[in-house]
Amino acid sequence: MAREPLMIDIVNLSKRFGRRDVLHDISLGVPRGRVLALIGPSGSGKSTLLRCVNLLETPDSGSITIDGSTMRFGATASRHRAKAMAAFRAEAGMVFQSFNLFPHMTVLENVMSGPRFVRGRSHDDAERIARPLLERMGMDSFADALPDRLSGGQKQRVAIARSLAMEPKVMLFDEATSALDPQRVAEILSVMRDLAQAGMTQIVVTHEMSYARDVADTVVFMADGHIVESGPARQVIEDPREERTRTFLRHFHMGKA
Amino acid sequence: MTYKWDFGPILQYWSIFRIGLEYTLGFTVASAVVGMAVGLLLTLARRSGWKILSIPAGAVVEIFRCTPALVQLVWCYYALPVVLGLSLAPATAALLALSLYGAAFYSEIFRAGLDSIDRGQWDAAAALGMTPVTMMRRVIAPQALRRMTAPLVSQVVLQLKNTSLISVVTVPDLVYQGQMVASATYKPLEVYTTIAVIYFLILFPLTQGARLLERRRHG
Ligand SMILES: Nc1ncnc2c1ncn2[C@@H]1O[C@H](COP(=O)(O)OP(=O)(O)OP(=O)(O)O)[C@@H](O)[C@H]1O
Ligand SMILES: [Mg+2]
Numbered sequence: 211m212a213r214e215p216l217m218i219d220i221v222n223l224s225k226r227f228g229r230r231d232v233l234h235d236i237s238l239g240v241p242r243g244r245v246l247a248l249i250g251p252s253g254s255g256k257s258t259l260l261r262c263v264n265l266l267e268t269p270d271s272g273s274i275t276i277d278g279s280t281m282r283f284g285a286t287a288s289r290h291r292a293k294a295m296a297a298f299r300a301e302a303g304m305v306f307q308s309f310n311l312f313p314h315m316t317v318l319e320n321v322m323s324g325p326r327f328v329r330g331r332s333h334d335d336a337e338r339i340a341r342p343l344l345e346r347m348g349m350d351s352f353a354d355a356l357p358d359r360l361s362g363g364q365k366q367r368v369a370i371a372r373s374l375a376m377e378p379k380v381m382l383f384d385e386a387t388s389a390l391d392p393q394r395v396a397e398i399l400s401v402m403r404d405l406a407q408a409g410m411t412q413i414v415v416t417h418e419m420s421y422a423r424d425v426a427d428t429v430v431f432m433a434d435g436h437i438v439e440s441g442p443a444r445q446v447i448e449d450p451r452e453e454r455t456r457t458f459l460r461h462f463h464m465g466k467a
Numbered sequence: 468m469t470y471k472w473d474f475g476p477i478l479q480y481w482s483i484f485r486i487g488l489e490y491t492l493g494f495t496v497a498s499a500v501v502g503m504a505v506g507l508l509l510t511l512a513r514r515s516g517w518k519i520l521s522i523p524a525g526a527v528v529e530i531f532r533c534t535p536a537l538v539q540l541v542w543c544y545y546a547l548p549v550v551l552g553l554s555l556a557p558a559t560a561a562l563l564a565l566s567l568y569g570a571a572f573y574s575e576i577f578r579a580g581l582d583s584i585d586r587g588q589w590d591a592a593a594a595l596g597m598t599p600v601t602m603m604r605r606v607i608a609p610q611a612l613r614r615m616t617a618p619l620v621s622q623v624v625l626q627l628k629n630t631s632l633i634s635v636v637t638v639p640d641l642v643y644q645g646q647m648v649a650s651a652t653y654k655p656l657e658v659y660t661t662i663a664v665i666y667f668l669i670l671f672p673l674t675q676g677a678r679l680l681e682r683r684r685h686g
Contacts, residue, residue: 261590264593264594265593266590266594292598292599293598296597297596299593299595300595300596303594304590304591306590306591308587309587310588310590310591312588312591312606314609314613323595323606324596327595327601327605328596328597369591372595373594376595376596
C-alpha cells in the first residue's frame with residue numbers, strides 16, 4: 211500500500227502536568243480525508259492529546275504538523291508567539307463535549323464569530339458563510355435565538371457549524387455526543403459521518419464503539435498516556451491484538467451504528 | 468431640654484458647601500477612573516503567568532485591601548514624602564491613596580469576574596483561532612462585564628463615602644467645608660445633618676441603580 215500524504219502528523223509528543231506523565235512519546239498520523247478514532251479508558255490522555263493538536267495545551271516535546279505547517283516543542287524549540295499559535299489553531303476546528311457556545315451571541319453570531327473576528331471578514335461576508343452552514347445543520351430557523359434556548363443536540367450542531375465557518379483543514383471532536391440524550395446522539399453522529407463522507411480529515415475521541423468501527427478508518431487505543439494498539443478500525447474493534455484493548459472493549463455492548 | 472434647629476445660617480454658606488461638593492464628586496470620579504485603570508493593570512499582572520509581575524501585583528492588592536483607607540491616606544501624606552524625599556500636595560496624596568485603595572478592590576472584582584467565566588469559553592475562543600486580545604474583547608469581557616457591573620457600582624459608592632476621609636489632610640471636600648461652616652456658625656448639628664442629606668441624595672439613586680442591575684442579572 212502506497213503511503214498516503216498525511217494531513218495531521220504527530221511525532222514523539224509528550225506532555226506532563228506537574229509530575230504526571232499524561233502523554234508519553236505519542237506518534238500518529240492521519241492521511242488527508244481520513245478519520246481516526248481515539249478510544250481508551252478515562253484518564254488515558256485522549257482529551258489532552260486532542261487539546262495538544264489544537265495547542266490548547268502546550269506539549270513539552272515533539273512536533274505537530276497540520277497540512278505541512280509544523281509546530282515544534284521542547285527545550286530546543288523557540289517559544290511560539292500568541293499570534294502564530296492562534297493562526298495554527300484556526301486551521302483545526304474543535305468540538306467539545308460541553309458545546310461551549312458563546313452565550314451572549316445569537317446562534318447566527320456564534321457561527322459568524324470565526325469569519326468576523328479571526329478572519330476579519332465583513333459582517334455581510336460572515337453572514338453569507340454562516341447561513342448555509344446553519345441550514346446544512348438544520349438550524350436555520352434558530353438563527354436569532356440565544357444558545358440557552360436550545361437543546362443539547364441543537365447546541366452541538368451550532369458548535370459544529372461555528373467550527374466549519376472557519377473552513378478548517380481538520381476537525382477534532384472530543385466526546386461530542388457524551389453530554390447528549392440517547393436520541394440526540396445519533397443525529398450528531400450522522401452529522402459527523404456526513405463530514406467524513408465529504409472528505410474532512412478528523413480525529414474523533416469517542417465512546418461510541420460502533421461508530422468508531424463503521425466510520426473511522428483507523429482506531430487508536432490509548433491507556434496511561436501510551437498508544438497500546440492502532441490499526442484498521444474493524445480489526446482493532448472486532449479482533450484486537452492486545453489484551454488491554456480486549457479488556458477495555460469488553461465493557462461495551464456493540465450495536466450497529 | 469429642647470434644641471432649636473435653625474438651618475437659616477447654613478443656607479447663607481451654600482457656596483462653601485458647593486465647593487466641598489465639587490471636591491467630593493471630583494475626587495470620587497478621578498479616584499474611580501484611576502483606581503479602575505490601576506485595578507485592571509493589577510489584574511492583568513496577576514494573571515500574566517510571570518511571577519515577576521504577579522507576585523508584586525498580588526502583594527499590592529493585599530496590602531491595600533488589608534489596611535484602613537484612613538491609615539493609607541495619612542501615611543501617603545506624612546510618611547511617603549519622607550520615603551521619597553519630596554513633598555506631596557494634600558490633593559495629590561489624597562488622590563494617590565484613594566485611587567490605590569480603590570484599585571485593590573476593583574482588581575478583586577475584575578479577577579472574580581474573569582474567573583467566573585467558564586473555562587470552555589476560553590477554550591472555544593482559542594480553538595477558533597482568536598488572539599488573546601480578540602478573545603478578551605469579543606468573548607470574555609462582554610460576559611464578565613455584565614457580572615461585574617453591580618459590584619463595581621457598589622465599590623464606587625464606597626469610594627464616594629471614603630472621600631470624606633480626605634478632609635483629614637485638609638482637602639476641602641464636603642466634610643472639610645462643613646467643618647468650616649460649623650465653626651463659623653456654631654451650628655454643627657445642622658451642618659452635619661445637611662452633609663448627611665447631600666451624601667444620601669447622591670448615593671441613594673446609585674445604590675438603587677445597582678440593585679436594579681443586580682436584579683436584571685438574576686431575573
Ligand atoms: N489541566 C490539567 N492539570 C492537571 N492534570 C490534568 C489536566 N488535564 C488533565 N489532567 C490529567 O491528565 C490525565 C489525562 O486526562 P485526559 O482528560 O486527557 O483523559 P481522557 O482520556 O480524556 O479521559 P476522559 O475519558 O475521562 O475524558 C488525567 O489523569 C487528568 O487528571
Ligand atoms: Mg476526555
